[in-house]
Every structure is written in structure tokens, then in C-alpha cells.
Amino acid sequence: MKRFFAVIASIILFATAPELRAQGVTYDQLLHADSTPQDWLMYGGDYSSQRFSRLTQINRENVRALKPAWIYQPNHLGEAPVESSAVVVGGILYITEPPSTVTALDARLGTKIWSWTPRLPEKLYTIGVHRSNRGVAVLGDTVYVGTLDAHLVALDAVTGQVRWNTHVDDNNHGYALTGAPRVLNGKVIIGISGGDVDIRGYIDAYDAKTGRRLWRSFTIPAPGDPGSETWGKDMNGLGGGGTWGTGSFDPDLNLVYWGTGNPAPDYNGSQRPGDNLYTDCVVALDADTGRMKWYFQFTPHDTHDWDSIQVPVLLDALIDGKPRKLLALANRNGFYYVLDRVTGAFVAGTPFVTETWAKGLDQNGRPIPNPHSEPTREGTLNFPDGHGGTNWNSPSYSPLTKMFYVSSREISAYTVSGKDRVDFPGFGGGGRITLGGDEAYGAIRALDAVTGKRQWEFKTLAPTEVSTLATAGGLVFSGSDEGNFFALDALTGKLLWDFTVGGTESGSNFVTYELRGKQYLVAASGNAFVAFTLP
Amino acid sequence: MPAAPLGPLDPAQGKLLFSQNCVNCHGVDATGEEGPNLHGVPAALGDAAVAGIIRRGIPGTGMPNSYTLSEQDAANIVAWLRSLDSAPLPPAIGDAPKGEALYTSAGCSACHMINGFGGDIGPDLSRIGAGRGAANLKARLIDPGANLPKPAGGFYGNNFTQYLMFRAVEKDGHSTEGIRVGEDSFSIILKDAQGKLHGFRKPDLRSLEKEPGKSFMPSFKDTLSSAQMDDLVAYLVTLKAAP
Numbered sequence: 001m002k003r004f005f006a007v008i009a010s011i012i013l014f015a016t017a018p019e020l021r022a023q024g025v026t027y028d029q030l031l032h033a034d035s036t037p038q039d040w041l042m043y044g045g046d047y048s049s050q051r052f053s054r055l056t057q058i059n060r061e062n063v064r065a066l067k068p069a070w071i072y073q074p075n076h077l078g079e080a081p082v083e084s085s086a087v088v089v090g091g092i093l094y095i096t097e098p099p100s101t102v103t104a105l106d107a108r109l110g111t112k113i114w115s116w117t118p119r120l121p122e123k124l125y126t127i128g129v130h131r132s133n134r135g136v137a138v139l140g141d142t143v144y145v146g147t148l149d150a151h152l153v154a155l156d157a158v159t160g161q162v163r164w165n166t167h168v169d170d171n172n173h174g175y176a177l178t179g180a181p182r183v184l185n186g187k188v189i190i191g192i193s194g195g196d197v198d199i200r201g202y203i204d205a206y207d208a209k210t211g212r213r214l215w216r217s218f219t220i221p222a223p224g225d226p227g228s229e230t231w232g233k234d235m236n237g238l239g240g241g242g243t244w245g246t247g248s249f250d251p252d253l254n255l256v257y258w259g260t261g262n263p264a265p266d267y268n269g270s271q272r273p274g275d276n277l278y279t280d281c282v283v284a285l286d287a288d289t290g291r292m293k294w295y296f297q298f299t300p301h302d303t304h305d306w307d308s309i310q311v312p313v314l315l316d317a318l319i320d321g322k323p324r325k326l327l328a329l330a331n332r333n334g335f336y337y338v339l340d341r342v343t344g345a346f347v348a349g350t351p352f353v354t355e356t357w358a359k360g361l362d363q364n365g366r367p368i369p370n371p372h373s374e375p376t377r378e379g380t381l382n383f384p385d386g387h388g389g390t391n392w393n394s395p396s397y398s399p400l401t402k403m404f405y406v407s408s409r410e411i412s413a414y415t416v417s418g419k420d421r422v423d424f425p426g427f428g429g430g431g432r433i434t435l436g437g438d439e440a441y442g443a444i445r446a447l448d449a450v451t452g453k454r455q456w457e458f459k460t461l462a463p464t465e466v467s468t469l470a471t472a473g474g475l476v477f478s479g480s481d482e483g484n485f486f487a488l489d490a491l492t493g494k495l496l497w498d499f500t501v502g503g504t505e506s507g508s509n510f511v512t513y514e515l516r517g518k519q520y521l522v523a524a525s526g527n528a529f530v531a532f533t534l535p
Numbered sequence: 536m537p538a539a540p541l542g543p544l545d546p547a548q549g550k551l552l553f554s555q556n557c558v559n560c561h562g563v564d565a566t567g568e569e570g571p572n573l574h575g576v577p578a579a580l581g582d583a584a585v586a587g588i589i590r591r592g593i594p595g596t597g598m599p600n601s602y603t604l605s606e607q608d609a610a611n612i613v614a615w616l617r618s619l620d621s622a623p624l625p626p627a628i629g630d631a632p633k634g635e636a637l638y639t640s641a642g643c644s645a646c647h648m649i650n651g652f653g654g655d656i657g658p659d660l661s662r663i664g665a666g667r668g669a670a671n672l673k674a675r676l677i678d679p680g681a682n683l684p685k686p687a688g689g690f691y692g693n694n695f696t697q698y699l700m701f702r703a704v705e706k707d708g709h710s711t712e713g714i715r716v717g718e719d720s721f722s723i724i725l726k727d728a729q730g731k732l733h734g735f736r737k738p739d740l741r742s743l744e745k746e747p748g749k750s751f752m753p754s755f756k757d758t759l760s761s762a763q764m765d766d767l768v769a770y771l772v773t774l775k776a777a778p
Contacts, residue, residue, distance in 0.1 A: 482719030
């Protein structure tokens with residue numbers, strides 16, 4: 001409680017500082033991001049990716065009075081909606097726009113300060129990749145972003161000028177950067193997109209000052225390396241293991257946690273007998289060396305495109321009276337998992353949506369597949385569909401309610417098996433026919449974070465790929481695919497407020513911050529960003 | 536890397552892919568079902584254009600994109616569609632001029648519009664021949680509320696059932712039955728039997744129930760003979776007004 005009052009005091013202190021203060025986000029500030037809730041310093045809010053804010057000005061009692069403060073609409077409409085999770089530092093809000101533009105706005109006024117757009121090649125290979133971007137990272141006075149043509153770029157936070165530009169990989173072979181980087185002490189960590197073709201996925205670390213690569217941790221073993229025995233005899237035309245989400249970080253353990261994507265070809269596993277390590281895993285990497293300390297595979301030998309790049313949420317809890325360091329992840333395959341983040345040991349797992357492909361999980365958390373769940377040439381019907389029980393959008397965790405809030409998708413699909421090797425620039429090795437429409441629906445679900453047991457749900461019309469944001473005001477914010485933004489009671493799931501933002505909330509990652517004594521909420525909606533505050 | 540040049544065309548592979556991806560709307564023999572008849576389409580539009588439509592879809596219509604199909608896959612499907620042009624079509628059923636007379640005498644235009652004339656309660660039929668096969672149209676005359684169309688499209692393919700009927704009951708007990716014309720998680724717009732629109736906020740309703748199988752359109756099962764329905768369908772399939 002003492003700490004909480006210190007937080008309040010610091011909010012008041014910062015609220016009196018009128019100037020925009022882009023410079024100098026220190027690693028120490030990032031380490032203690034939860035104690036400066038007036039900023040939103042990084043993807044997921046802090047290194048634990050709980051997407052939880054200690055701000056309480058907007059709360060259960062007054063949320064019904066929430067009103068739009070400003071709307072920002074990018075000039076250039078991309079092929080994909082805006083999918084960016086904003087970073088807010090000292091009154092400046094950094095967002096990305098499709099395809100790879102970075103924009104700095106005055107967070108109180110919505111007024112543009114600068115935009116930077118890379119010159120992208122005319123022909124881009126983005127197979128299985130949204131032509132959008134999920135956000136930036138900020139360290140010191142530098143903003144970091146990945147581009148669709150697989151460059152990692154450092155921009156000056158005040159002017160948007162390029163400080164360095166590192167070519168990460170060859171887009172002509174499907175590599176792209178769409179995920180938000182994660183910055184540590186002097187390092188920029190970023191994952192790669194393109195895992196639906198036969199790339200060899202990896203997670204990279206770059207020197208934040210120079211852009212020089214410090215380490216690369218592959219998610220697909222080289223032929224002959226440990227793990228390659230899980231791929232059959234010939235790895236040509238196989239691969240995947242994209243890392244297109246944003247991972248989390250435990251500074252005490254010095255471990256970076258990052259999800260990995262599906263094996264390729266997606267829907268035909270006949271030429272890749274075995275578990276296909278390290279696809280559909282969460283991997284724990286030493287932050288200094290990139291060496292893998294442990295991995296946990298959610299979907300061995302995936303044939304349903306169930307990338308496991310969901311945000312790993314780090315939380316601590318008592319289990320059987322013992323304090324445990326945990327990692328929680330609601331997976332695209334329909335199961336919610338709790339792991340020991342020190343060792344990677346399985347702690348608990350249970351379905352959080354309808355799933356028909358597995359009988360359950362064994363004592364080690366390995367799925368026990370149902371017979372006849374594999375794709376065939378004619379198609380096999382399973383819950384969930386290829387976009388999964390939930391997708392890349394951030395869930396949230398409230399340390400106050402001990403609940404995990406996740407956008408859940410109740411939807412099935414026929415999965416059809418096609419080619420057995422990737423024939424670049426081909427895709428997938430099959431396809432899927434999704435049974436959407438009135439046969440499907442979405443829900444925001446609150447799970448007991450330790451057991452996964454459902455506490456409540458709030459249904460939406462269509463399955464939605466949207467974040468949740470939990471606050472100390474007793475609220476959970478989320479959105480619908482159709483374009484509604486709403487607030488629920490974090491304890492009960494009761495609807496407290498909603499607003500028609502008019503563009504899909506699929507792709508929206510909500511953030512909140514406080515300026516001059518006013519708390520703001522920002523939602524992405526279709527091609528716009530909308531900020532809300534109390535009158 | 537430029538796109539790989541296409542290999543030899545394989546109509547048999549195209550037929551398989553068609554059966555996996557296209558039959559729900561275009562029918563097993565591509566003569567149309569919920570989607571249009573495709574016979575003669577490659578000849579009319581050109582193979583490359585049809586292959587492009589297969590991969591990119593037609594925005595704003597029920598035709599979804601299929602980027603999971605490669606250019607080679609799309610070309611193989613077109614090759615199979617081409618091969619149908621040389622096969623004899625099943626004989627035409629029904630007499631279109633008789634069907635047009637029936638359309639008027641049966642009172643269809645009270646609810647349906649063709650080229651700007653008629654009612655606006657039911658779907659506009661100006662292009663119904665370009666969008667539906669004969670078997671599908673006849674089935675609708677018999678049981679209008681069954682197997683309502685589910686167009687692809689919308690973000691992530693949220694292909695909501697078209698013309699689905701709902702009953703909304705407000706907290707004061709006032710009840711409205713209508714066809715859904717718009718919906719989101721918090722609101723719904725219904726069109727009643729007189730064509731009037733009613734918008735509701737879901738949290739304000741006592742209940743909102745789907746009425747699957749129901750339709751404002753009467754069944755013509757007992758009022759028209761099978762031959763008369765064939766005539767009516769023969770007329771409807773001629774309706775292909777420019778969009």
C-alpha cells in the first residue's frame with residue numbers, strides 16, 4: 001500500500017510538468033514501469049506483459065461518463081487495419097500505421113508531431129503476414145521499429161530522423177518484421193515474421209546504439225543439430241517457427257520469453273514426422289547470449305497453423321502455499337497454460353474455448369490428440385479454427401483480481417491438407433474453410449490465472465482478435481470485431497460502458513496513461529486511433 | 536524473387552481444388568448454387584482474369600479471396616472450368632417468358648425490386664441470375680427460410696447469414712419481428728414485414744431471439760406447380776443487370 005501512495009504522489013508530480021519530454025527513457029525506468037503508470041512505456045505495459053495499469057481515475061463508478069478526446073486518422077490507408085500498441089513517454093504517443101510507418105502524436109491533443117515512412121520495395125513478400133505493424137519500442141531518446149521488408153530501424157524520438165537502419169533479412173524469401181521490438185539494457189530484441197513459408201525462424205538481439213547484431217537464437221535447428229531429428233530426414237522445403245509476437249522479460253532471472261510460430265508447410269505434416277522443434281513453443285533465452293535455457297512446446301507437430309506467438313504473461317502466485325514465478329499463456333490451440341518460468345515445467349493447463357482436436361493434456365502438458373483430427377484432402381472439422389482460441393493480441397492480468405482476461409474465439413473450421421513441402425512463394429500446403437457467421441461468436445473471458453477456471457464471460461457478436469486492458473480502477477477494457485469499444489467490471493464481467501468506434505477492434509491493443517491530471521485510454525479502430533477521457 | 540513460371544496445367548488437380556474450395560457456392564458441376572454458374576466464364580473474361588478473381592476475390596460480394604491457393608492452383612482450376620465449355624450443358628428447364636408473367640401475377644414485385652421497379656422488403660433481384668444457380672432459386676421458392684445465404688467477406692470472413700429473422704422484445708413487452716439488416720455486439724437493426732427499419736440497443740432489450748427457418752416470403756410449394764416454378768426460375772436466371 002505504501003508503494004501505491006508513492007505512485008499517486010509521483011503522478012501528481014509529473015502532472016504538473018507541462019512540457020513534452022521524449023528524451024531519456026532509462027533502463028531503470030523500464031524496469032519499474034509499473035510505478036510510473038502515467039506513461040505507457042512498452043508493449044504490454046511492463047516487462048511482465050500484464051497490460052495492467054495502476055491508474056484509478058477512470059473507475060467502475062465513473063466510466064459511464066467516458067467521452068472521446070481526439071481521433072487520429074492516418075492519411076495513408078493500408079491493406080490492413082491499424083494494429084499498433086502505442087507507447088507513451090512524457091506526453092508523446094508513438095504509434096505505427098500500416099504498413100511500416102511510425103508516428104509521434106501529442107498524447108493529450110492527438111496532434112501529429114512527426115511521421116516516418118520507410119521506402120518499401122514495390123514487390124513485398126508477405127505470405128501469411130498482415131501488411132501492418134504492431135508497434136515500437138523506446139529506449140533513451142530512440143524509437144525502434146521493424147519494417148515489412150525486414151529492416152530494424154532506430155529513429156530519433158524528437159524528430160523521427162533515422163539513427164541507424166539494419167537489414168535483418170531477405171524479404172524475397174518471405175522474412176518480414178511486423179512485431180513490436182522489446183528493449184532491454186542496451187539491447188533491442190525482435191522476432192521475425194514469415195513462418196508460413198520455409199524460413200528458418202529466429203529471435204535476434206541488436207545493440208541499441210549501433211544496430212549491430214549481438215546474438216541470434218534460431219527456432220528451427222540446422223540439419224544435424226539437436227532437434228533436427230524431430231523433422232524427418234530432409235528439411236528442404238520445411239521450416240517456419242516465426243517469432244512475430246513480442247516477448248516478455250524477467251530481469252531477475254535475466255530470461256527473455258518469446259513465443260514461436262507454426263511449422264511449414266502449415267497443413268501437411270507428412271514430410272516432417274516428429275514434434276518439429278522449436279515450433280509452437282515458448283522459449284526462455286538468456287538475455288546476454290540468446291542461449292535457450294528451456295522450451296515448452298504447446299502443439300507438437302502442428303497441422304492447424306496454431307502459431308504460439310501469444311504474449312507470455314509473467315505473474316507470481318502462491319501454489320500449495322509456495323510462492324511461484326509463473327508464465328501464463330492462452331494459446332491459439334484452445335488451451336490456457338501455466339508454466340514455471342524458472343524451469344519451464346508445466347504447472348496447469350485447461351481449455352479456455354471449445355476445442356475438439358485433443359482429449360486433453362497429459363501430466364507434462366503435452367496434448368493427447370483425438371484420432372481423425374489431422375487435416376485431410378477432403379477437410380477435417382475442428383474447434384478452434386486456424387486463427388485459434390485467441391491470437392496475437394495481448395491478454396491482461398490484474399494482480400488485484402488475480403484474473404487473466406482474454407479475448408476468446410468460439411469458431412470451427414475445416415482444415416484441408418495440400419502440398420507437403422513449401423514451394424516458395426507458395427503457401428501453406430492446404431487451406432481452411434472457416435465456419436464463421438452466426439455459427440461463431442466471441443467472448444471476453446476471465447480465468448483464474450493459476451487454474452484457468454472460468455470466472456465470467458462477456459459475449460460479443462463475432463470472434464474478435466483484440467487485446468484486453470485491466471486497470472486498478474476495477475475495469476477491463478476490450479472491443480468487438482464490429483467496432484465497439486467497451487468497459488467491463490473486472491470482478492463480474494458486467495457491462496459498464498460501451499461506445500461505437502465504427503471500425504473493427506480486431507487488431508486493437510489498448511493502452512492508458514495520464515497527462516495533466518487526466519487519464520486517457522487509446523483504442524485502435526479500423527484505420528483510426530481514438531482516445532477517451534472523462535469530461 | 537519473381538513468381539515462379541507456371542507449370543503445365545492440370546485440370547484434374549483443378550477439379551479437386553474446386554471440390555475443396557468452391558463447390559459450396561458454385562455447385563459440384565459449377566452450374567451455380569448460392570454463387571453463379573461458371574460455365575463460359577473463362578471464355579468471357581479470359582483465363583488470367585478468372586485466376587486473379589479466384590485468388591483475390593471480388594470485394595463487396597460473396598466471392599472471398601483465396602490466397603492459400605497458389606497461382607498454379609488458380610490456373611489449374613481455370614483449366615478445369617475451360618474443359619467444361621466443351622461438355623454439353625444440361626438441357627434448359629422452364630420457359631422464361633411464362634416465368635416473367637408469373638412473376639407479375641404471383642405478386643413478387645410487392646416485395647422485390649428489379650431494375651428500380653418493385654418493393655424493397657425482400658432482396659433486389661436485378662442481378663439474381665448472375666449470383667445464383669437455378670437449383671438454388673427453385674429451393675428458395677419451396678422453402679424461402681431454409682439454407683439462407685452466407686456470403687463470404689467482412690473482416691476475417693464473418694459471413695453472417697443474410698435475411699435471418701429475429702424477434703426483439705423490449706423491456707415494456709413491445710415485440711418486433713424482422714429481417715436483420717445490421718448488427719454489432721451492442722445493437723441490431725431489423726426490417727419488419729412492411730419494410731420499416733427498427734434499431735435497438737441490445738442492453739435495452741428483454742430478449743432477442745433468432746428465428747431460423749422463418750421468412751416473410753411465402754412458400755410457393757402449394758400455390759405453383761413444379762413446372763410453373765421452373766418457368767419462374769428460368770426467368771430469374773435471365774436477370775443479370777450490370778452492377
